[in-house]
Amino acid sequence: MTASFPGDAEIAECLHSCPTGELCEAAHEVTLRCAHKKFDMCSIINAKSGRCGENCKWCAQSAHFHTNAENYPLLPYSTVKEHALYNERKGVGRFSLVTSGKRPSDSEVGQICGYIEKLSECSGISICLSLGLADENQLAMLKRAGAARYHCNLESAPSFFGKLCTTHTQEEKIETLKAARKAGLEICSGGIIGMGEDERERIELALTLRKLEVESIPINILHPVPGTPLENMEPIPDEQIVRTVAIFRLINPFAYLRLAGGRARLGKETLAKLLHAGINAAIVGDLLTTLGSDMESDKKCFREAGYEL
Numbered sequence: 319m320t321a322s323f324p325g326d327a328e329i330a331e332c333l334h335s336c337p338t339g340e341l342c343e344a345a346h347e348v349t350l351r352c353a354h355k356k357f358d359m360c361s362i363i364n365a366k367s368g369r370c371g372e373n374c375k376w377c378a379q380s381a382h383f384h385t386n387a388e389n390y391p392l393l394p395y396s397t398v399k400e401h402a403l404y405n406e407r408k409g410v411g412r413f414s415l416v417t418s419g420k421r422p423s424d425s426e427v428g429q430i431c432g433y434i435e436k437l438s439e440c441s442g443i444s445i446c447l448s449l450g451l452a453d454e455n456q457l458a459m460l461k462r463a464g465a466a467r468y469h470c471n472l473e474s475a476p477s478f479f480g481k482l483c484t485t486h487t488q489e490e491k492i493e494t495l496k497a498a499r500k501a502g503l504e505i506c507s508g509g510i511i512g513m514g515e516d517e518r519e520r521i522e523l524a525l526t527l528r529k530l531e532v533e534s535i536p537i538n539i540l541h542p543v544p545g546t547p548l549e550n551m552e553p554i555p556d557e558q559i560v561r562t563v564a565i566f567r568l569i570n571p572f573a574y575l576r577l578a579g580g581r582a583r584l585g586k587e588t589l590a591k592l593l594h595a596g597i598n599a600a601i602v603g604d605l606l607t608t609l610g611s612d613m614e615s616d617k618k619c620f621r622e623a624g625y626e627l
Contacts, residue, residue: 329521329525333521333568333569342594344564345563346594348568349595349596351571353567353571353574353575354598355598356625356627357599358412358534358598359409359410359412360411360414360446361405361410361412361603362413362415362601363397363398365393366390366419367379368387368388369419370420371420372483373484373485375548376482376540376546378543380546383546383547384545385546386545392417392429395432395436398433398437399433399436403440403441406442406443408602408613410443410602411444412443413443414447415445415447416449417448418450419450421452422449427452430449430460430463431460434460444466444467445466447465447468448468448469448470448506449468451491452468452497454497457503460501461502461503467505467506467533468495468498468501468503468504469505469536470491470495470505470506470507471510472491472492473491473509476522476523478519482513495530504533507534507536508532508537509536511539511540511554511562512540512580514548514551517561520562521565524565524566525569527566527570528570534576535570537566537577537578538580539579539580539583540554541580553583556585559588560595563592563595563597564596567595574598575597575599576597576600586619593619593620593623598625
């Protein structure tokens with residue numbers, strides 16, 4: 319007799335209809351059985367800001383919208399080194415260079431490769447990159463220089479992404495992630511919740527990430543930026559944030575679930591629920607265009623949740 323396994327539609331209906339308490343307890347059991355016990359902290363630097371020609375509705379750095387985001391070219395190595403060494407001294411294991419724009423130029427990639435090689439001589443921190451839609455040759459160069467992981471968020475469900483951005487497709491993002499893995503890089507990809515999608519679309523995103531076997535999944539909470547099309551979006555309720563984390567853990571039992579942008583709005587009680595439901599990684603320190611978190615308070619909170627650092 320052939321075994322019958324549930325499809326995506328059945329999984330989505332089951333998760334969507336499950337009460338929040340039961341969902342979180344199931345996710346907690348999966349976390350204990352499957353997820354990494356050592357909390358993974360990373361920090362990022364906004365290495366190139368603004369002047370982006372893409373029309374992503376959530377983004378403060380889009381040239382299509384009038385915001386107060388800074389505009390500057392690729393930061394000098396001295397600044398990148400200073401931030402990397404500071405985070406390493408604070409016990410952060412990963413440091414990511416993030417640049418605005420659809421894709422990096424070959425000149426920028428060459429410059430960043432030089433940064434990575436120099437950093438490896440003075441630091442043991444793991445280098446991650448988020449440079450947009452880099453091509454296969456660029457990703458191979460970055461890997462040879464010593465990069466460990468490449469980040470490219472899918473942002474939202476495949477069925478919803480087109481409502482948020484029309485200047486590039488989600489398929490282009492998926493091809494970038496596949497090319498990064500082919501180059502030997504680990505991949506990091508997640509999304510932003512609270513952009514008008516419903517829970518079934520969040521489940522769709524989680525299932526898409528599972529199929530790509532993503533190792534690290536950042537979960538961002540929309541921080542509405544004045545001047546962007548989403549500036550008046552109502553904040554997503556805390557219960558929906560907790561449900562989302564639980565759902566992502568149940569669908570992606572082995573991945574790092576990384577609490578990322580927008581977390582400054584969370585109270586201690588909600589943060590504790592998120593850690594219980596499956597968060598085992600976080601971006602610490604300041605974020606791209608919004609205030610992040612206090613690192614020492616974060617570490618205390620993660621230890622209290624039972625994680626090693």
